Amino acid sequence: MIGRLNHVAIAVPDLAAASAMYRDVLGAEVSEPLPLPGHGVTVVFVGLPNTKIELLQPLGDASPIAPFLARNPSGGMHHVCYEVDDILAARDRLKAGGARVLGDGEPKLGAHDKPVLFLHPKDFTGTLIELEQA
């Protein structure tokens, strides 16, 4: 069911510093910061030949990554995103398998303007998983 690893998201307290580190020290291609007020984050995309890393900094008062950064002030890996062909079929299969889908279970438009769902980390070995319709 799951397809490509779309991205690994890393929450960071200082996007400029993280971006410079990936660009200058690790020698990767990084995008300009892209504010996504509807998602409560500003994102920098780190392009790799086979996937991408997304560096996320909280934006606004109710950022979904603020609690994670409060627990992990230096930042850290926040979630992985797997692509699926049919997000409703994926959701139904997951629920039938006993996995919990976060929120009301209805896909929302994610940061790439594609339907996404998040799965409960407790059902997936402590890992927050995003599913994105490819």
Add this chain to the structure above:
Amino acid sequence: MIGRLNHVAIAVPDLAAASAMYRDVLGAEVSEPLPLPGHGVTVVFVGLPNTKIELLQPLGDASPIAPFLARNPSGGMHHVCYEVDDILAARDRLKAGGARVLGDGEPKLGAHDKPVLFLHPKDFTGTLIELEQA
């Protein structure tokens, strides 16, 4: 400098359960468990079209992932591995950039029998990074 994302490593307390979850619930292709006593882990490879996930369970008394699981009993994302063409050149560039390489700074043979280095999470926004010579 960094190339492909070689893998995302997820530390898990129960490899059989994690493997079944990736196979049966997420519908991914998973390998048989591979004990790597020299690395203190048993690994299951989850194959994705563009990269892989490595599920790691401690093996033996001095597993390098045991402290992480003591802090995160449900498991969690442990590290990301980026490929580099020349690990010694990468190390020297990283050190010149002020990043700390773990251990004595000399590449060791990693779980894929290729030279690897680990970078200090505090220098990389809380993320443990493995570099592997491609």
